[in-house]
Amino acid sequence: MEKLLEVNNLKVSYHTYAGEVQSVRGISFHLDKAETLAIVGESGCGKTVTSKAILRLIQTPPGEIKKGSEINFDGKDILKMSKRELTDLRGGEISMIFQDPMTSLNPTTKIGHQIAESLIIHRGLSKNEALKEAVKILELVRIPNAEKRANQYPHQFSGGMRQRVSIAIALACNPKILIADEPTTALDVTIQAQIMGLMKDLQNKFGTSIIMITHDLGLVATVADRVQVMYSGLIVESGTTEEIFFNSKHPYTWALIKSAPQLNSKNKASLYSISGTPPDLLKPPVGCPFAARCNYCMEACLEEMPQSTQLSDTHAVSCWLMHPKAPKVESPLRPGGVE
Known part of the structure; x- marks a missing residue:
């Protein structure tokens, strides 16, 4: 398999009033093309910090990606990229689905415009072209009445539908890597299955590599090719x-x-x-x-x-x-x- 992403000796710390919190302490791993890598572990183990470090989303201060860390994507060191290169990378080459779609979506902007924004930045489409393409992308993630829904706001969507919108925004520019941070949190089992089935279908269609961050081992067993326990x-x-x-x-x-x-546990088994x-x-x-x-x-x-x-x-x-x-x-x- 061809390695698309390589992380070497990644260290991330947060400087607080109490001292330096060593959130990630020198981890190394890789991601192959078109595979799904699951990162599992308890809350606070460093899963989300790792994913944010890949996209250089660690706020500095108080956060710091330590010297000696390497994040190589497609032959380029992300930690040495300029602001312009990072703008092209985020959303264009690597996209992220955040844990809570209600906090990652802009409540004052229509859904269609939120998808179109990425298309205008990364694919150079005009506003009208981007809005038409946004409707097609909503249809791709199986949102009914896509043309009508594109003119609605996030609060008018259910939790499962908001998550589909987040996936639509992340996949708008056909990224090589999709990072999914707890993509099924707070969704019922039926909607969870639909969301994961959708992500797998899109992966098969576009050959996208996926980093799945979760604590749900049932989910991991269903969708992951490899697992790393943090x-x-x-x-x-x-x-x-x-x-x-x-x-x-x-x-x-x-x-x-x-x-x-x-x-197979008994009803009263603890x-x-x-x-x-x-x-x-x-x-x-x-x-x-x-x-x-x-x-x-x-x-x-x-x-x-x-x-x-x-x-x-x-x-x-x-x-x-x-x-x-x-x-x-x-x-x-x-x-x-x-x-």
Whole structure:
């Protein structure tokens, strides 16, 4: 597969009155053409910060992308791009669907004009041409009565329809990469399935690469080609969807999968939850960040950060349990990622 995006040693910090919060602490990954990469983890683990860093949307101050970080897109270093180059990149080459469409859409501007704006900037269309094209794009994302709806405002749309509009704006210029930050949050299950089906259809049609940021493992299992698990600003495990769900090796990955509701659970069975809280990133621990919450914690886990172990060409994990001298631990999950 051809690599479209490469992120190397990405570090992002926020400078606060209390000190430097190390939100992302040196992560590296890549995205291939026409694939879907899912980034999963608890709230605050650095998923959204990573996605914003790719588009240089980290507000400075208080945020800072640290020296030594690299984000290479199609052979170009995004961190060295000029303002003009970034304008062409955002929306034209890489687009983002934000978590809450009601806050990302302009409440005072008609939907058609919001889509047309991107077409005018990136494709050089006239206003009339862009508005006609906006109607076609609304039809593409399956919004009924598209011509009429293009003249309406965001508050006149349901949550699912607003999300479709966000997808329409993101796909207006046929970007090479689509970043979807929790695209189905607050939507019911039926609408979630429709939105994800729509994104998959559009990916198949245009060959778009997708970075999916989510905590919904059911969603990941359905749409992702590869998965990377983030915790405390680090990638603790990465692999194909099959490797993560059927052969995961990190205790945090096990805990995430166990905490997802199971269809075969009894009605009164209590949901599994991960005890404790993530570490304070003002003062990150010297050892494994998951050590204080891990049922398999050893002395080495508290004293030193584990190195990444390559289990296959696609599967890597950072855990002291992979050390040759560590005790052998069997996964607490049954095949398929179910207890």
